[in-house]
Amino acid sequence: MAGAGMSGRSLALECARRPAFRDKKILLIDRGEKKQNDRTWCFWSLPGEPVPPVVYKYWDQCLFFGEQGVQPLEIAPYRYAMVRGIDFYEWTEAEFRQYPNVQSIQAGITGLDIATGTVRTDQGDFQGEWVFNSAFTKERLLPDAGDLWPTTPFTTADPDKTSDKAFTRLLQHFKGWVIETATDHFDPAVMTFMDYRIPQKGETRFAYVLPFSEKKALIEFTVFSEALCAPEEYERELSDYIGNILNIDRYKILETEFGIIPMTDDPFSRRQGRVFHIGTAGGFVKASSGYAFKRTQRKLREFADAWEQASVPDERVFRSPWRFRFYDSVMLRVLRDQAVSGKTFFSDLFGQLPPQLVFRFLDEDSTFADELRLLSAPPAWPFFRSALKQIPVFLKI
Ligand SMILES: Cc1cc2nc3c(=O)[nH]c(=O)nc-3n(C[C@H](O)[C@H](O)[C@H](O)COP(=O)(O)OP(=O)(O)OC[C@H]3O[C@@H](n4cnc5c(N)ncnc54)[C@H](O)[C@@H]3O)c2cc1C
Numbered sequence: 001m002a003g004a005g006m007s008g009r010s011l012a013l014e015c016a017r018r019p020a021f022r023d024k025k026i027l028l029i030d031r032g033e034k035k036q037n038d039r040t041w042c043f044w045s046l047p048g049e050p051v052p053p054v055v056y057k058y059w060d061q062c063l064f065f066g067e068q069g070v071q072p073l074e075i076a077p078y079r080y081a082m083v084r085g086i087d088f089y090e091w092t093e094a095e096f097r098q099y100p101n102v103q104s105i106q107a108g109i110t111g112l113d114i115a116t117g118t119v120r121t122d123q124g125d126f127q128g129e130w131v132f133n134s135a136f137t138k139e140r141l142l143p144d145a146g147d148l149w150p151t152t153p154f155t156t157a158d159p160d161k162t163s164d165k166a167f168t169r170l171l172q173h174f175k176g177w178v179i180e181t182a183t184d185h186f187d188p189a190v191m192t193f194m195d196y197r198i199p200q201k202g203e204t205r206f207a208y209v210l211p212f213s214e215k216k217a218l219i220e221f222t223v224f225s226e227a228l229c230a231p232e233e234y235e236r237e238l239s240d241y242i243g244n245i246l247n248i249d250r251y252k253i254l255e256t257e258f259g260i261i262p263m264t265d266d267p268f269s270r271r272q273g274r275v276f277h278i279g280t281a282g283g284f285v286k287a288s289s290g291y292a293f294k295r296t297q298r299k300l301r302e303f304a305d306a307w308e309q310a311s312v313p314d315e316r317v318f319r320s321p322w323r324f325r326f327y328d329s330v331m332l333r334v335l336r337d338q339a340v341s342g343k344t345f346f347s348d349l350f351g352q353l354p355p356q357l358v359f360r361f362l363d364e365d366s367t368f369a370d371e372l373r374l375l376s377a378p379p380a381w382p383f384f385r386s387a388l389k390q391i392p393v394f395l396k397i
Contacts, residue, residue: 002109002119003135004030006041007279007296009092011132014304016099021308027126028096028104029119030135037086039257040176040218041293042210044078044359049294050301054087057212062355065195066347073193073355080191082210083293109135114273130313134279167266167393168332169226172290175234176220177242178212178255185248186211194350196343197245198237204335204342207241216254219246224263224290224335224342234258261290265329265397271315282318287328288335289362323371324364325397330387339382352377 001008012028015021032038045051059080062073096102107121118127192209199205204224211217221237223229229237242248261280268283270276278284284299285292299318307313334340349358353373360366361374375383 001026001028001030002112002131002133002275003279003281004028004034004104005032005134005279006088006293007134007282007284007300008132009089010297011278011300011304012102013092013095014300015307016096016102018304018308020311022101024101024129026099026102027128028102029107029109029121029126030104031106031108033106034089034093035086037084037255039085039259040210041083041085041088043081043291043294044075045081045294047077047079050297051081051294052083052088052091052297054083054091055081056084056087057082057210059189059191059210061190062193063190063195064193064346064350065197066350067196067344068347068351071350073350075355075359078356078359080193112136112275114275117274129274131275132278133275134277134281136281167264167396168329168336169266170224170263170332170336171226171228172222172224172259172261172263173228174220174222174257174259175238176218176257177238177253178216178218178257179242179248179251180254181215181248182250184214185246186214186217188213194346195241195245196347198241200341200343202338205237206342206346207238207245209246218255218257220257226336228260261285261292263287263290263332265325265332265393267397270318276313276315278318284318286362287325288331291362294363320364322397326390326394327361327371329393329397330383330390333386333390334383337386339386340379345378348378349374 001012004012008028008030012026015024015026040056060076062075062080064071064073096104105123107123109119109121111120112118112131112133113120116127117129117131118125119131186209188211191211192207195207195209198207198221205222207219207221209217209219219238219242221234221241242251262285265287268277268281270282276282278300279296280292284296286295303313303317306317334345335342357366357370357373360370366374
């Protein structure tokens with residue numbers, strides 16, 4: 001595994017647990033120690049769906065603040081779940097210790113040889129029958145990670161964006177604080193899924209709130225756009241939201257999270273020679289939502305199943321059905337061009353349709369009848385116009 005983050009660990013575990021892979025050696029290579037809580041993963045899940053046994057908290061009640069004001073989202077039988085990065089890393093480490101054929105090494109990867117399956121690192125070269133890469137992308141989709149997050153200016157804006165052939169490349173960028181308040185402010189049973197009561201500034205901007213107790217919550221400010229904000233803007237928006245919208249004036253910041261997720265219809269290479277690309281590097285992020293956790297677990301489980309049965313790995317399992325890539329592509333274009341604002345779009349969606357239908361659609365489990373209902377919710381004409389503009393892109397996605 002070239003990269004031992006969420007996807008590298010998930011695939012290593014899927015393989016290690018299957019008898020068919022007992023005689024294979026699995027090596028995880030990562031430059032990081034994974035001893036820090038570097039992110040939190042949220043997702044919705046249905047009863048019985050396989051979920052890592054390290055969910056930090058579930059919420060059954062959600063609120064949506066849109067153009068029509070506040071609206072409770074009745075999400076049952078779904079539950080909204082949160083996994084802390086550190087819990088996931090510690091749990092997978094403990095699991096790997098049960099399998100002598102799984103080993104880890106801390107090393108900086110400097111290159112991949114797709115013909116020989118060699119991973120070049122600052123600790124030497126390692127060769128495998130197959131390499132699963134989640135560390136590199138063919139070109140820079142995101143700025144390099146470092147202590148200086150966010151590294152502005154950074155933009156994915158395509159200089160040729162006026163051309164209808166251009167793919168859409170948005171970034172989902174966000175900053176979050178875990179805060180502790182002096183007095184009770186939160187209902188730990190109710191999370192805020194999206195709150196659009198913040199200035200949109202011609203982009204899609206919202207906040208969300210994940211309360212852990214009456215006094216403690218993770219609050220995130222999120223933007224969908226082509227370019228990052230100036231570093232101080234994330235903090236200003238967060239403190240304005242906490243002070244002016246949530247009316248909290250006394251609090252301590254306990255933890256900070258910053259992240260950037262690519263949202264694009266630009267097709268990713270799924271395999272080159274002996275190298276399979278997985279996770280964000282393999283295009284596993286849902287282009288229209290930025291969610292990747294459950295989706296990655298699911299794709300890798302299906303991939304390992306198919307590999308076990310056929311005895312050879314097959315990257316075709318990673319690909320979503322065409323119609324979902326098409327919906328994502330149109331949605332991205334609508335958001336980029338602000339043909340409909342994100343605030344209007346999501347307000348219409350959650351105002352007119354059951355959230356279960358939206359979740360099913362984003363999980364790519366919807367039926368064609370579901371999708372017809374979905375298409376009736378947002379303003380039809382801007383979507384139709386964007387779909388027409390996308391025609392040159394369709395055959396390439
Ligand atoms: C802060 C944050 C919060 C997120 N929250 C959510 C969420 O709530 N829900 C959701 O569905 N998705 C979320 N995502 C999106 C996605 O689920 C995560 O980014 C996820 O971790 C992607 O998995 P991955 O394996 O592709 O990448 P990673 O988990 O980032 O793993 C890649 C690994 O490669 C290693 N690496 C990179 N370069 C090198 C190198 N040169 N040498 C050695 N190692 C290297 C890194 O150290 C890292 O461990 C979030 C993303 C971020 C950044």
